[in-house]
Amino acid sequence: MEDDRVLEVNTPAGPGGKATAARAARSLSLTAIPVVGIGLLILVLPLFVPTFISSLVTKMMIYGLFGLSLNLLWGYGGIPSFGHAAFFGTGGYAAGIMILKAGISNFWLNLVLALLFTAVIAAILGIPAFRVFGVGAGATNPIYFLLATIAFGELLSRMAVALRPLTGGSTGISGIPEPDLGFGFRTTASTYYYLVFVIVAVSVYLMYRIVNSHYGYALRGIHDNERRMQALGYNTWLYKYTSWILAGVFGGLAGVLFAYFGGTMVPNNLAMITSDIAFWLVIIGSTTVFFGPLLAAVLFVGIEYFASIYLPARWPLIFGAVMVATIMLMPNGVGVEVLKLWKRVTRGAA
Amino acid sequence: MALLETNRIFVHFGGLAAVKGLSLSIEPGERVALIGPNGAGKTTFFNVLTGQIRPSSGSVHFKGMDITNHSVYARTHMGMARSFQITSLFPNLSVMVNVLIALQGIRRGRYDLRRYFLKDKELVAIAQELLESVALWDLRDEKVSSLAYGQQRKLEIALPLASSPDLLLLDEPSCGLTPAESSDITSRIRDLGPKITVLMIAHDMDLVFGVAERVILLHYGEIACEGTCEEIRANQMVKEIYMGSRKSVTGTW
Ligand SMILES: Nc1ncnc2c1ncn2[C@@H]1O[C@H](COP(=O)(O)OP(=O)(O)O)[C@@H](O)[C@H]1O
Ligand SMILES: [Mg+2]
Numbered sequence: 320m321e322d323d324r325v326l327e328v329n330t331p332a333g334p335g336g337k338a339t340a341a342r343a344a345r346s347l348s349l350t351a352i353p354v355v356g357i358g359l360l361i362l363v364l365p366l367f368v369p370t371f372i373s374s375l376v377t378k379m380m381i382y383g384l385f386g387l388s389l390n391l392l393w394g395y396g397g398i399p400s401f402g403h404a405a406f407f408g409t410g411g412y413a414a415g416i417m418i419l420k421a422g423i424s425n426f427w428l429n430l431v432l433a434l435l436f437t438a439v440i441a442a443i444l445g446i447p448a449f450r451v452f453g454v455g456a457g458a459t460n461p462i463y464f465l466l467a468t469i470a471f472g473e474l475l476s477r478m479a480v481a482l483r484p485l486t487g488g489s490t491g492i493s494g495i496p497e498p499d500l501g502f503g504f505r506t507t508a509s510t511y512y513y514l515v516f517v518i519v520a521v522s523v524y525l526m527y528r529i530v531n532s533h534y535g536y537a538l539r540g541i542h543d544n545e546r547r548m549q550a551l552g553y554n555t556w557l558y559k560y561t562s563w564i565l566a567g568v569f570g571g572l573a574g575v576l577f578a579y580f581g582g583t584m585v586p587n588n589l590a591m592i593t594s595d596i597a598f599w600l601v602i603i604g605s606t607t608v609f610f611g612p613l614l615a616a617v618l619f620v621g622i623e624y625f626a627s628i629y630l631p632a633r634w635p636l637i638f639g640a641v642m643v644a645t646i647m648l649m650p651n652g653v654g655v656e657v658l659k660l661w662k663r664v665t666r667g668a669a
Numbered sequence: 670m671a672l673l674e675t676n677r678i679f680v681h682f683g684g685l686a687a688v689k690g691l692s693l694s695i696e697p698g699e700r701v702a703l704i705g706p707n708g709a710g711k712t713t714f715f716n717v718l719t720g721q722i723r724p725s726s727g728s729v730h731f732k733g734m735d736i737t738n739h740s741v742y743a744r745t746h747m748g749m750a751r752s753f754q755i756t757s758l759f760p761n762l763s764v765m766v767n768v769l770i771a772l773q774g775i776r777r778g779r780y781d782l783r784r785y786f787l788k789d790k791e792l793v794a795i796a797q798e799l800l801e802s803v804a805l806w807d808l809r810d811e812k813v814s815s816l817a818y819g820q821q822r823k824l825e826i827a828l829p830l831a832s833s834p835d836l837l838l839l840d841e842p843s844c845g846l847t848p849a850e851s852s853d854i855t856s857r858i859r860d861l862g863p864k865i866t867v868l869m870i871a872h873d874m875d876l877v878f879g880v881a882e883r884v885i886l887l888h889y890g891e892i893a894c895e896g897t898c899e900e901i902r903a904n905q906m907v908k909e910i911y912m913g914s915r916k917s918v919t920g921t922w
Binding site: 528529531532533534535536537539540543544546547548549550551552553554555 | 719721740741742745746750751753757758759760761762766769770771773774775778779780781782783784785786787789828829831832
């Protein structure tokens with residue numbers, strides 16, 4: 320499989336200064352240019368496009384974060400989950416409930432508390448998930464783990480329906496106000512765009528650092544050969560468990576941003592229908608390219624938008640059809656193809 | 670004090686007793702070979718030593734401590750390391766990353782989220798040394814799945830060395846190699862420092878006699894006989910067990 324792993328595993332500090340310099344220049348054009356370019360584009364975009372477009376871009380960024388968070392677990396750790404919305408919804412509900420029921424209006428405080436809450440939920444669910452059902456080396460059958468991840472989302476969404484006084488029951492919570500950033504500053508729809516941009520950019524950077532850290536490479540090793548990792552001295556259980564929590568927290572962050580974005584949170588935000596989105600983002604984007612799910616989020620929100628205009632009743636069909644077509648045409652995901660293309664472009668230019 | 674001591678180890682797989690009351694003791698610095706026909710229980714015994722499987726009964730002591738119920742990774746931290754009979758690498762990662770991961774396994778900072786793994790200069794320097802010693806340095810950027818079998822085999826043996834173990838367990842290190850590659854492995858194992866204790870499973874008699882000071886013959890999960898290379902070479906039972914069950918034994922008798 321051609322992927323950016325191969326790119327990333329190039330020896331960093333080989334002898335031969337020239338080769339290293341050329342490599343550094345190449346990696347600069349490979350990563351720095353697109354990253355800065357896209358960043359700038361997002362920053363100036365609202366000046367040139369109508370608000371409904373910047374609102375779509377806000378959603379792309381949130382979904383991109385959601386997809387990346389699942390990919391941390393799945394693409395790097397090799398742990399697939401069909402219930403990632405459990406964290407997305409937990410983050411969103413926690414934020415909404417704290418504002419509306421507990422009166423915690425400050426955005427930052429609310430964010431931190433919601434993420435802590437999501438981490439606790441992930442830590443609790445992770446114990447049966449990894450200790451009882453198990454995935455990877457020593458697991459009886461990974462299907463049980465997958466079924467458990469589905470069950471977690473369904474369980475939490477049923478709880479959201481049942482705990483009506485807190486959660487608003489089946490209609491969910493609505494009326495989440497614009498974020499209050501402190502010092503009397505409240506975002507509007509157009510400034511929220513920038514808030515999301517900053518938070519998502521920081522999160523993407525953090526996740527990038529995580530997957531390239533010592534910890535991140537241990538996850539890759541576990542993905543590739545968990546038994547060997549154990550033989551080499553790694554407590555693989557702890558890595559899997561903590562990556563589940565980390566992925567949960569980033570997924571919860573996407574949920575918090577989503578709750579403020581739409582002002583509402585409904586039980587389906589915890590359930591399969593939302594988990595499917597993360598799943599789609601990773602499959603379409605590619606599990607082997609870091610930024611793949613971000614690309615997929617652009618596609619997802621774009622297609623969703625056009626489908627909602629032209630074929631509103633056909634959305635699930637389109638969603639599935641794009642998935643099938645991508646798997647057939649680009650089995651490694653869009654991210655891999657885009658990366659290949661970009662490598663060709665930069666090689667041509669150099 | 671013995672470095673490794675096992676006490677009446679039994680392993681049952683359903684109705685099959687793969688290991689039957691195996692007791693042995695290995696002194697620090699010893700080079701021991703475990704031989705025996707296929708299915709004798711050698712790999713199963715290794716799996717008990719390293720913790721991949723729990724024995725049905727019996728105990729394993731390492732450095733004076735009962736480690737029968739220790740996890741695999743904990744034993745590695747205590748100074749054990751092993752290679753696998755069936756090559757077990759990280760096929761989708763590069764040779765360099767394979768070694769870096771192996772080096773990091775017992776070192777501090779393996780949970781570090783902040784530093785770039787590939788820019789860990791200290792680790793890269795040790796990896797270079799290790800890769801040069803097994804002549805894989807030029808292939809460092811290759812994906813492991815694209816390596817030739819003989820090269821993968823070399824890496825298979827290099828990975829456990831990354832943790833500078835006190836006890837090195839090698840499961841058929843020369844399995845499937847050409848005679849030239851095999852003798853290369855033999856000299857490499859022989860050149861390991863005197864501080865490393867080696868317990869090695871092997872079929873290749875050149876390897877056994879080239880490395881081991883003591884040879885243990887396992888047959889149907891039990892020790893059939895044990896002795897120095899000369900004793901084993903002369904032993905009639907060894908010939909019968911080997912010739913009777915497995916004709917492809919190489920080496921001179
Ligand atoms: N996980 C297992 N489950 C069931 N039987 C096994 C298992 N592992 C090994 N065995 C059986 O145990 C016996 C010993 O196998 P093994 O230890 O691999 O032998 P050796 O390494 O000496 O060739 C064989 O009969 C083998 O089929
Ligand atoms: Mg074997």
